[in-house]
Amino acid sequence: MPGFELFGDAERNEVNDVLNSGVLMRYGFDGMRQGHWKAKTLEQAIQSRFEVNHAQLLSSGTAAVSLALASAGVGAGDEVIMPSFTFVASFEAILMLGAIPVVVDIDDTLTLDIDSVKAAISPKTKAIMAVHMCGSMADLDALKHISDTHNLFLIEDACQAIGGTYKGKALGTIGDLGCFSFDFVKTVTCGEGGVMITNNEQFYTHSDQFSDHGHDHQGSDRGAETHPVLGYNFRISELNAAVGVAQFKRLDEFLAIQKNHYTIIRTELSKLKGVTFRTVPEGGEESYAFLNFFLDDLETARKVSTAFKANGIDVCFHYFDNNWHYIRKWDHLKEQKSLFPLSQEIKNGLSYLKAKTFEKSDHYIGRNISCLIKLSWTESEVKQRAQTMASIIREATL
Ligand SMILES: *Cc1c(COP(=O)(O)O)cnc(C)c1O
Numbered sequence: 198m199p200g201f202e203l204f205g206d207a208e209r210n211e212v213n214d215v216l217n218s219g220v221l222m223r224y225g226f227d228g229m230r231q232g233h234w235k236a237k238t239l240e241q242a243i244q245s246r247f248e249v250n251h252a253q254l255l256s257s258g259t260a261a262v263s264l265a266l267a268s269a270g271v272g273a274g275d276e277v278i279m280p281s282f283t284f285v286a287s288f289e290a291i292l293m294l295g296a297i298p299v300v301v302d303i304d305d306t307l308t309l310d311i312d313s314v315k316a317a318i319s320p321k322t323k324a325i326m327a328v329h330m331c332g333s334m335a336d337l338d339a340l341k342h343i344s345d346t347h348n349l350f351l352i353e354d355a356c357q358a359i360g361g362t363y364k365g366k367a368l369g370t371i372g373d374l375g376c377f378s379f380d381f382v383k384t385v386t387c388g389e390g391g392v393m394i395t396n397n398e399q400f401y402t403h404s405d406q407f408s409d410h411g412h413d414h415q416g417s418d419r420g421a422e423t424h425p426v427l428g429y430n431f432r433i434s435e436l437n438a439a440v441g442v443a444q445f446k447r448l449d450e451f452l453a454i455q456k457n458h459y460t461i462i463r464t465e466l467s468k469l470k471g472v473t474f475r476t477v478p479e480g481g482e483e484s485y486a487f488l489n490f491f492l493d494d495l496e497t498a499r500k501v502s503t504a505f506k507a508n509g510i511d512v513c514f515h516y517f518d519n520n521w522h523y524i525r526k527w528d529h530l531k532e533q534k535s536l537f538p539l540s541q542e543i544k545n546g547l548s549y550l551k552a553k554t555f556e557k558s559d560h561y562i563g564r565n566i567s568c569l570i571k572l573s574w575t576e577s578e579v580k581q582r583a584q585t586m587a588s589i590i591r592e593a594t595l
Contacts, residue, residue, distance in 0.1 A: 198357075198486040199382040200444045200451060202573035207446070211235065211439035221435050223254075224409065225419045235438035240392070242445050247367040249375075249394045251401035254438060255408055258356045258378020258391035260431040262290035265374035265393050266324060268403035269350045271296050274542045275323035277352075280309045280335075281524040281558040282516065283328040286378075287354060288530055292539075296323070297546030300524060302557040305476045307489060307565065308335035310557060314343060324350040329358035329368050330522075331567050332455075332486035336478040337363050337371045350374070356391070359384050360452045361484035368484075369394050379441050384451055384486055387441035390433045408432060451572055455485035458570045458579045462488050465583035471497070471594040475565070488568045493594070495563040500593045502566060510586055512569035517562045524555055 214233045220226045223236035240252040255261050271277060273295035279287045280303045288298040301317045304310035307330050314325060325344055327335040337353075344351040351372035355361070359377050361368045369375025374397070377383075379390035393404050403426070405414060411428035412419070466472050466488075475489040492498045495517065502515035516523045531550045533539060539547075574582070 198384040198451075198455065198569060198572065200384055200386045200447070200572070201381055202571060203447070203451070207443040208440050211443045212436060215435045215439045223432060223435055223438065224412075224414070225417075227417060233435070235435045235442050236433055239438050239441045239445060242442070243392055243394065246445070246448065247370050247394060249367070249370045250396045251394065251398065253393045253401060253404040253408060254433050254441075255391045255393060255404075255431045256433050256437075257389055257431075258354075258376060258380060258383070259286040259290055260408070261356075261376035261378070261391035261393040262286055262326070262352070262354055263293050264404045264407060264431060265352045265376055265395075265400075266290060266294055266296065266326075266350075267407055268393070268395075268400040269324065269352075269374060271323045271350065273540070274321065274546075276319060276321040276546070277324045277326055278309075278314055278317050278322060279326040280328050280330075281555045282307060282330055282522060282562055283354070284356070285521055285527070285530075286356075287326060287328055288527075291326070292543065295540060295543065297321075297543060298530075300550065300553070300555075302555055303561060304557065305491070305561055306333065306335060306478060307331060307475050307561065307567075308333070309340065311336055311339045311343070313557070314340065318343075318347055318349075322347065322349055324352055326352045326354060327372065328354040328356075329361065331475075331489050332358050332361060332570075333475060333477050333483040333489070334358060334361060334363050334368055334481050338478075338480075341371065344372075352376070356383065357486060358484045359486075360448055362482045363478070364480040370396070373397060374400060379437075379444075384455070384484065385441065385444045385448055387433065387437040387444070390437045390441055452484060454572050455570045457576070458574055459483075459485040459488050461576070461579045462568070462570075462583040462586065465587045466490060466590065469587060469590055469594070472590060485570055487570060490566055491561070491564045492566065492590070493564065497593055498564050498566060501590055504589045504593060505566075505586065508585060508589060510582065510589070512571065513586075514567045514569075516565065516567060517559070523562050524558065
């Protein structure tokens, strides 16, 4: 990660097809487009690579998460359980529909803590949103059992774990709906883009209509189409999709590089006492987009993070203090800083966040360092990096 590091002629050629035909939109203009259907082509490639019946390409991963919920009928006043450690898109997507994000603890998988999920279920719960953070997955068997028992939808946000698998199945295909992002810093990029995948035909039809102003996409005269439902515009452009067509073909190449780089660093860090690695649920295989490890305590993690930065070890994150992927930094959510009035239901629904604490999450995120695995490193750079990291950690844990 990220795929933009290895841009080349393949990406340029796909974009040029679109520029040469002049059709920058994914729908219509059949005569003009000279057979180029980039969004459709990418959707088909995604369906066959992940063995899933339907893929709806969209303008962003955030749109994909929102549409996954909307397609399943989640809306006003419904509660959606989500983790305390995730990208802000998770609660943005939920709030956009008038639903209420119920934030719960994570555990040593760095994803949803199963007991906390169970404890959060109420009569208003409609869905569980598992976010496969930093290249690895939530305990999907346990979540599936809970969602089946309580008749909830299970949504997988696999934006940071494309190519990872669980018990032989692609992440994103195990829940009712799955999402990937193709934004600029993801393993596969379109510049901006995302996709919602599902085996449920009705959910797919909903997403197809909702993402394009409710159009039914029947026939070949766009102006004559009917609108079975209200919708918005979350379309991807053909230019963005074209980049993705080239990038997605390279997914296995990218995954192999990630795995190789990850393994070199992990092998070196495994020799250190005081370093443990995130738990990967049994039967899971990471996408190797990140290497995540724990140190003994918060103070050590802070020391190591600071020393990494001072010694040129970039793209390693201590999410407890930095960035905006952890609940500690979500003041705009806790303080409900909306540009426009929020519904009373949402205001009431979010008020628990003013008092709720997340000790279990603090325990894991406080001690976690999460290192992005770059594609463009050479093997000797990775080996050097691994040794520098190891000696910094050794010194900090003396
Ligand atoms: C990147 C990301 C998203 C949103 O993707 P965008 O395409 O940037 O909107 C959602 N969830 C997670 C976990 C992400 O990392």
